[in-house]
Amino acid sequence: MRDNPAEFFLDPRLAADCYQLGTIEGLLVLLMDNALVPWFILVPQTTITELCDLPTPVYDSLNRLTNRLSQHVRESWSVEKLNVAAIGNMVRQLHVHVVGRHERDYCWPGVVWGRTEKQAYRPEQVEQIQNALSISLGVGFTCLPLRRGLSQ
């Protein structure tokens, strides 16, 4: 299983469903465009598709950022439980979901995957989320110009 980071490009489906908030330690930080729950996605810039095949430095960065993002979600939203998952049945590109769940959210206690309910963010909400994340992650996080969809 060889890694070819130079061949990395964001999967079109993730690009279509998410805002690209920024990069940190070679990872893309995405925000699922669904204001019903705080739902972030981390995408390491790799062509490897399984966690267990990642080179150690990429694996360590991914875990470290997953934890920092988890803490940020818990501090910024009303969260009863964090859901952290690498699934990839539909989008094979390796990506880790960090979702803040609450007893009163739209699909509690079920999982968010496979559900179609959705409420798009207003642009100013996304900007606020990006700013808060930037402060929380600090040096190392580079904001991307906010955009969404494939026509980028």
Next chain:
Amino acid sequence: MRDNPAEFFLDPRLAADCYQLGTIEGLLVLLMDNALVPWFILVPQTTITELCDLPTPVYDSLNRLTNRLSQHVRESWSVEKLNVAAIGNMVRQLHVHVVGRHERDYCWPGVVWGRTEKQAYRPEQVEQIQNALSISLGVGFTCLPLRRGLSQ
């Protein structure tokens, strides 16, 4: 968030749904009693409920074993994609799912969580799975007497 490993006991719902295959590095290795997909669960012996709160040694062991289990699943079953997740909306006790998925399995490409389809293992199948896992994980893995359900 204090950890009290001495207060750990396996959640009754996990105990009811799974076979307890063994222990390794302070983790319980469970097999979901559903032969429709290879579905293992790792349970660190901790009272902490979020990955991001785990003490580093526990976190590192959990990750290392998640990866070894992932590799084992891929080598032992026909697996198109591994699904690795810490959810915990229903069972709050920290547990990590490692599920081997295949394009022809019962809920592909959806996720297994929230589905009710089930096919119980025959006892000899569980024994075979335990033996293979024991060989694969090697020294450090301690088999538990095979049992299932709450009347243990």
